[in-house]
Amino acid sequence: KQEVTQIPAALSVPEGENLVLNCSFTDSAIYNLQWFRQDPGKGLTSLLLIQSSQREQTSGRLNASLDKSSGRSTLYIAASQPGDSATYLCAVSPGDDKIIFGKGTRLHILP
Amino acid sequence: DAGVTQSPTHLIKTRGQQVTLRCSPKSGHDTVSWYQQALGQGPQFIFQYYEEEERQRGNFPDRFSGHQFPNYSSELNVNALLLGDSALYLCASTSSRGGFQTQYFGPGTRLLVL
Numbered sequence: 001k002q003e004v005t006q007i008p009a010a011l012s013v014p015e016g017e018n019l020v021l022n023c024s025f026t027d028s029a030i031y032n033l034q035w036f037r038q039d040p041g042k043g044l045t046s047l048l049l050i051q052s053s054q055r056e057q058t059s060g061r062l063n064a065s066l067d068k069s070s071g072r073s074t075l076y077i078a079a080s081q082p083g084d085s086a087t088y089l090c091a092v093s094p095g096d097d098k099i100i101f102g103k104g105t106r107l108h109i110l111p
Numbered sequence: 112d113a114g115v116t117q118s119p120t121h122l123i124k125t126r127g128q129q130v131t132l133r134c135s136p137k138s139g140h141d142t143v144s145w146y147q148q149a150l151g152q153g154p155q156f157i158f159q160y161y162e163e164e165e166r167q168r169g170n171f172p173d174r175f176s177g178h179q180f181p182n183y184s185s186e187l188n189v190n191a192l193l194l195g196d197s198a199l200y201l202c203a204s205t206s207s208r209g210g211f212q213t214q215y216f217g218p219g220t221r222l223l224v225l
Contacts, residue, residue: 004153036216043201044154044216089153097205098144098167099214101153 002027006090006102013080014110021075021105023090028068031095035064035075038087038104047088048075080109113138115204115217123223124192132187132220136204142166143185144214145177146201154201160185161207189222197224 003026013019023033032051036044048057048064050073056065061078077084087104094100116135124130136143142161146154156169160179179185183204189196199221203214 041199041221043218044203046213046215049213091153097142097159098156098169099146099154099203100156103151103153 002030002092002094002100004090004092004100004102006088006105008105009103010106010108012108012110015080015082017080018076018078019080019107021077021088021090021107023073023075023102025071025073025092025100027094028071029094030068030092032093033064033066033073034091034093034099035062035073036089036091036101038089040087044089077107082109082111085109115202115215117200117202117217117220119220120218121221121223123225125225126192126194128192128224129188129190130192130222132189132200132202132222133184134187134202134204134217135184136202137215140204140206140215141183142205142207143179143183144203144205145185145187146203147171148199148201148219149195150198157187192224194224197222 005024007022034049035047050066063076066073089104091099091101118133144159145157148154158168159166163179174190176188199219201219202217205214
């Protein structure tokens with residue numbers, strides 16, 4: 001059974017710092033991995049999607065990496081801003097189209 | 112181009128009642144999935160509808176049922192509500208022509224069961 005774990009559960013950093021969020025999954029047989037952002041009480045916004053054949057994806061200040069063999073992914077956020085404060089969810093698709101999510105990392109950027 | 116829309120945005124029910132949530136997929140999408148997100152948890156897959164049939168189902172009891180209409184919109188029905196059904200219910204749509212890749216999520220319906 002696929003399980004997704006995110007560490008840390010919560011993180012507070014001063015504005016301007018670079019930071020890394022971690023995600024691990026137990027079954028390496030995945031079709032893709034996604035990172036989502038969720039603002040309080042809101043829906044999900046897809047940030048980055050990495051296909052199983054890819055190693056990383058970049059969008060602006062965000063960079064996500066994928067190491068399928070070790071069951072790990074990281075989301076790197078450069079030069080953090082207060083507007084980056086949100087919950088970040090890691091999710092994998094085992095190929096049958098449903099998405100399995102971690103519990104998320106609550107990020108707070110201190111002005 | 113409207114994205115995924117859901118209604119209502121908020122709902123309050125009492126134990127034992129029944130509720131219906133609605134979802135309209137993104138334009139061009141024909142597949143709808145439903146997820147339940149309890150407070151402080153990640154979303155959990157409930158089921159997926161394609162061609163008006165349930166294509167996949169997660170580990171949810173039969174009290175949770177759904178329907179997809181010919182215009183690809185979908186309903187989620189929950190019978191005999193329990194306090195533990197209080198959650199944010201998210202709808203996601205995707206396209207079979209795109210190999211069911213890249214799901215787009217709606218804003219969710221927040222259900223409170225008293």
